[in-house]
């Protein structure tokens with residue numbers, strides 16, 4: 001018999017309508033899940049009960065610590081985390097980066113509230129529990145299970161605001177076919193990083209987006225605010241408009257790391273263009289994030305900076321996690 005720990009953090013799966021105040025996360029995870037699914041037992045407890053749009057880095061660190069403790073329990077075979085979908089890709093990616101156990105960690109949530117007549121949370125949790133208890137997913141790291149599909153946390157993102165399947169990308173690892181979980185792939189794994197220290201909570205890493213007419217002063221401002229790093233979500237393969245290459249040079253000259261990602265949903269950063277494009281941004285000191293999107297690139301950057309290593313070592317370590 002497999003034993004799963006379920007850790008609740010809130011989100012729509014734990015939300016109920018509060019009338020004109022909108023839906024609010026109020027529900028304890030233990031109220032959401034049965035204690036047993038077939039031959040799998042589930043122990044549920046809550047870490048937080050909030051919408052994921054309210055999370056900060058301290059919350060993400062606390063979730064990672066709680067998951068680490070649950071994984072260390074010899075009576076636990078896998079962990080399920082329930083989470084709001086808005087920023088689930090960030091938390092799940094952090095859990096994947098620090099995942100140092102063969103036991104699966106499966107993150108899930110819901111698109112419809114707990115009091116909705118067609119709530120999707122119960123089914124998502126049942127499938128996530130099944131995935132977390134599945135021996136074939138040992139060694140697969142942190143996964144996202146939603147609407148019958150299990151995908152790697154790395155590379156996944158919320159791609160639809162309301163659809164029952166809001167996540168895309170990542171490596172599709174398994175899917176439900178009737179009552180069976182069909183395992184189709186093994187995601188690429190990286191050496192686990194240490195769970196970030198409390199310095200992570202205040203590691204300021206901003207995201208700045210390129211668009212027609214975008215002003216590079218926002219990048220200067222982020223540096224003035226004390227950002228340790230800025231992720232530049234460039235256009236296309238990683239470009240930005242007039243003034244950005246100079247602003248990147250000023251930022252890196254002031255000790256602020258600049259990571260170059262893309263605002264395009266899929267595909268790698270490939271420095272290709274001059275005249276302020278990716279070639280010039282990299283020349284100015286920006287570090288391309290390969291195909292890590294701005295939100296997950298920000299998490300990796302903040303984790304690495306939180307260890308307090310000398311900044312000269314950042315590029316090589318960052319690149320080894322791409």
Ligand SMILES: NC(=O)C[C@H](N)C(=O)O
Nearest residue numbers: 011012051052084085086
């Ligand atoms: N579907 C959801 O869970 C969205 C919710 N606003 C959240 O991220 O907490």
